[in-house]
Amino acid sequence: MRAQRMRRTPLSVILGLLFLSMAATSKCLGKYHELLLQLQRQADLMQDTSTLLDPYIRIQGLDTPGLKEHCRECPGAFPSEDALRGLSRQGFLRTLNATLGLVLHRLTALYQDLPEAQQLVGLNIRGFRSNIHCMTLLLRSSSEAETPEPTQPGPGPTPPPTPPSDAFQHKLKSCRFLRGYHCFMHSVGQVLREWGESRSRSRSRRHSPRRAPGDTAPSGPCRGGARRMWPFRRDRRLMPRGHLPR
């Protein structure tokens, strides 16, 4: 486990720097498949709990029986997988971008608790958002006539102001947030994978939530997964017209 983390950390650093440099130079990959593959790999990387959640639980001493099981995702904090699947591609990307923007903001507040991991994950998220931007441009250029979609919902409603929580509550809330983040990225990875599978599947099956046999996506950090709190649309086009794979 430790060795695996050691391998993943440099990889994530390289990827983060790579994506950052891409964002800095504002050059986008023009090939849809390559870009989609990058997004999938990034989502797989970001759903890995060893990058953020596990260190946090360890540092905060939450890895004790009786506490660990309370570090669950808060329902509604992030869009569910079904909700993401129900969005059009443009809407999905917009929602993804907005959600990750809020995650970045929240991670900044966690800097005192996870200084190193927070910095690394921040780089990953910025690189991922850069690729989202490129994918958005690619889809827009291939489908100019696509009807504009209504503003997609953000990552859940803002909770009402509460009195300042104590350190114990803060630990649990942050732990749940991080787990929700990883679950969300797992769902994102699933949806992106379906984008790649859409060519080999029939148009009717394109929206199926079922995983294809032989899917090698990493197992998700979420247990259960019955998170249908997020609204979604069924009357959308997943595949934009233009030069997308047919």
Added chain:
Amino acid sequence: MALFAVFQTTFLLALLPLRTYKSEVLSEPLPLTPESLKVSVNSTRQRLHLQWTVHSLAYHQELKMVFQIQISRFKTSNVIWVENYRTTVKRNRVLHWSWESKLPLECAAHFIRMRSMVDDARIPKPGFWSNWSSWEEADAQNSLGHDPLFVFPKDKLVEEGSNVTICYVSRIHQDNISCYLEGVQIYGERLDRSVSAFELKNVSFIRKKGTNVFCKVDQGGALGGIVLFVSKVLEEPKDFSCETQDLKTLTCTWDPGSDTGLSKQPSQSYTLFESFSGKKTLCKHRNWCNWQVAQDSQETYNFTLVAENYLRKRSVSILFNLTQRVHPMTPYNLFPKNVRATNATMTWKVHSIGNNSTLLCRLELLAEGKVIQQHNVSIKVNAPSEAPDVWRNMKMVSGHPTVSLFWKPLSKVHANGKILFYNVIVENLDKPSRLEVLSIPAPARSTELTLDQCSYQIHVTAHNNVGPSPASVIVISGDPGNEEVESGRVNGTEDGFSVSWKPQSGDATGYVVEWCDGPQDLPCVLQWKNLGPNTTSTVISSGAFRPGVRYNFRIYEISAKRMAHLLEKKAGYLEELAPSDNPQVVMSNLTSHSFTLSWKDYSTESQPGFIQGYHVYLKPKAGEQCPPAFEKTVLPEDSVCCKHTIDNPEQKTFVVENLQPESIYEFFVTPYTSVGEGPLDAFTKITTPDEYSHILIRIILPMIFCVLIVMIICYLKRQWLKEKCYPDIPDPYKSSVLSLIKSKENPHLTIMNVNDCVPDAIEVINKPEGSKIQFLGTRKSLTETEFTKPACIYLLPTEKNYSGPGPCICFENFTYNQAASDFASCGHFPVTPQAPPHQLGPLTSPENLLKALEQNYMNSLGEIPAGEANLNYVSQLASPTSGDKDSLPTNPPEPALCSEYKMQMAIPLGLASAPPSENSSLSSATLLGQGEHYR
């Protein structure tokens, strides 16, 4: 005083029983019962705060009292704490007391009451307790939310090893609630139906993020928890010591021990406090701190290092003498020098340790890894020992006094190491202002300051790495003034210039001799020499002095106020030389006997010696003697010439006199110094003019000028002259003709007055204008015009030999002229058409004109019938030279002799008809008769 105290005590003793008795009897509350009791909860510190007052005290009365406080938990009967609180009470003074609860206050309601008793020595015991106050409840549970399970205290910060009581409050009232400390179940005491308490003894530090304690309902899944922040115990700093390497900065170090930093608490801070100076500094590092050594020569230091976090303070002190805590820095730049077979010189550098410190250096010589020699060398390191030698030069730049400050580098003896920089401090003496400090890095030797009209005091110090030198102070007056002093001369010798001066004031603190070390045409390299107050002479020597260069010395007197006043100016040459060049001589005022030489542009200041005068050489023509002011001399090329010596260097003009006219002279001017005269240049040659030419010029020129003036006047007054000299109608009385005739012919000749004439009737008959206009308007010659209208009678002289044209009188009567042309009347000279033009001849010549006139006149007379012409009017004809428009266009050579007669005269027919004779035909006598008609 004692009597007053006894009286007061007696009064109180009498008063208190009386009041007690009264209260018992009247069932009233005890007058000294605590009132206005208020209780508040501080959950963070788990403390109950009480405040109350005692109103019943008299004004200015102070009593020592004891308050008994009871605290109950859950219910009033469950008293858990009783404490007597003693204090001094004043009227209306609010009293405070607090109590820390081991059990978190949120877990149980607390009730507090109190009573009081006078505990003053002035009142005999036993005292009486007052009644209890009513119970006051402090219940922090009211502020809890609606969660099913709460655990307290929240985020408590304790030291490692402490005992901590935690509790939970369950709103679901279930028994299956378990609590865990870092995952390990703990067991506690049930205090109430919904409250249980757990005592954690000797808690230990687990992590900086805190120790997690949580309780949960076994089936329901409700979870409550706290984070207990257990800090490591703050340790006393160990090995606290201070040392210095330069006597400027003390570096104190210590072993800080464990870091007590947590999420809840920052790491402990360290403060260094020095008791003698009263200063303190907050250290930026957890194990060392720098302290700037005071400049006031504090030797002993008593430092206290205070370590502090939220929970406690720890301190440690040391007392030491600064000089005993010196740790010299390692010497550097160790090099062998002058290595020979048996010896070598080693050089190295050391870091200085303050001022006036002595370092002992040990030099070890190793051979084959063993020390074979040891040498101890004592090195003294000081700040510069002398103030820099400072001088100034003042000038005005754009109306502002600008001061150039110069200083000399300190000698090695006084510098005590390398001078790093110079500090210039400018202080305004006229008005308070901030000091201006300039730091000028070495090796600069000057700076420039722009000041205003105020006076300034300038301090200059030289700094090495130890410290500053003593300050050199000069005072600059804002008004440089015009210090005009007389200039003198100074003689140069082999040793230099021996300059002396006369003191002016008795309070001089010194003198400064200032000069420039180069020629005047080069930028001044200011040099100066400071001299003591009793010095009145000095020898200025410099390797830069050169022969033939003029050096100007200024002697300043330094007053007690450190202000410099110019005393004298002196100029001198180390060795005078002969002038290197001669002046450019301008020659002027050349006459036949003299000329002037001038060389005013010649500067005597920039010569290689003091110019004593000039030699004027003059070469006269061969054989001629020298002018009186000259003396004969022989030039180096053996030629003989005249020489005149001017012994005043400021006289730069000379008049060479007593020369011969129309002679060639050569001159040459050269200056001379005490060494000799200038180089022998080429002579300039001049020639004196003719002796009279100038006289002629002197006469002719004024004459020409006068003529020009007269001509201008005549031109301007030409009208007046005409009236006077040749008027259009001449006055016969003034006529020169009259005088001429009178003198020559007939002295009785008179002029006829018009009044004497009897006018006849005059008939004007058809005068053809065209012929007149033609005659008047054109300037054709008479040969081309009708020559019948005007007629002139020339007054010819009687002399036979007279050949030129004489004066004439022209008569004209256009009316009768017309008639004459028709009726051959008198006085007209019609030109017959038959007359050939050559008979007329050109009328432009006087001979021709006269001839023509004679002929026409004779013809006209001959043609006049005797019976018809009894009186003939002859009008006057303007002379052709008179400028009249009717004049002849010809230009007779003697027009001035012609006179015009506008006045008509009657001519007797007898006279007119008389036959012309050879002598009288044209004479005036014939015309005027015997004087009957002339009055």
